[in-house]
Amino acid sequence: LSTPKDWEGRTVGYKGTPPPDLFALLHAAGADPAKVALVNVGFDPRVLTEGQVDVYPLFKSNEPFLIRKWGYDLTLWDAADYGVPTLGLAYVSSEAFIEEHPEALVRFLRAALRGVEVVYHLASAEHLGARGDVLSVDGRGTANLARAAAEMRVRRFFYVSHLDADRASYYPLLRVKGIAEEHIRRSGVPYTIFRSALLYG
Structure with missing residues (x-):
């Protein structure tokens, strides 16, 4: 197998549910998904080495090394090489840790933004x-993100706010959104702020 087009007529594993980027990768490579047998394989790479599947979705950080250590050769296909954006990981921390180590969050944000040109800030x-x-x-989350974006020279910052956002508002949410907008404006990063009414989704 040299390209995902060659997956036609083969058994391709997925973990949990078939992810959208799998279908996008097949499409980008010109493969017909109807000609690919998709099976849920869970998280044990031995389904590949034991021949239960021809293609296995793996975590690049560790599974290739493990499989090669077992004595198997691999061909890796990265969806990004086919122009398919993939979702990254989500990182979480406790509120207590952030309260005790606020600079750790800012350092993490700087590292996460290294090489990033555009930020889409939707968190709330x-x-x-x-x-x-x-x-x-x-409030504080947007301030930290805007500060890190400025330090890492992000080229544009997109933010979803609310109609009537104003730090002087009587309504707490609109007050905080107004404060968040000010942090973005003062950051020096070129920005676009969308002031929405109701959001569904």
Whole structure:
């Protein structure tokens, strides 16, 4: 097998549910998904070495090394090589750690933004209602991200705000969104702020 086009007539594994980037990769390579047998393989790469599948989705950080250590040769296909964007990992931390080590978050954001040209900032605690801490997420979170974006010379910052966002607003959410917008404007990074009414999705 030299390209994903060669996956036609073969058994291709996926983990959990078939991801959209798998179908995008097949399309980009000119392969017909209807001619590919897709099977849920879980997370044990031995399904590849034991011949249960011809193509196995792996984590590049460790599984290729493991399989080669077992004595098998691999051909790797990266969706990005076919112009297919893929989702990255999500990183989480406890609120207590962030409170105790605020600079660790900023250093992490700087590292995460290295080489990034455009930021799309959609994060918000609004959907959590009364349980959400919009001041931390929408306010301080945006301030930290805008600061890191400026330090890493991001070329454009897109932000989804609300109609009537204003730091002087009576409504807490609109007040925090107004503060967040100010952090972005003061960052020095070219920006686009979308002020939405209601969002669905």
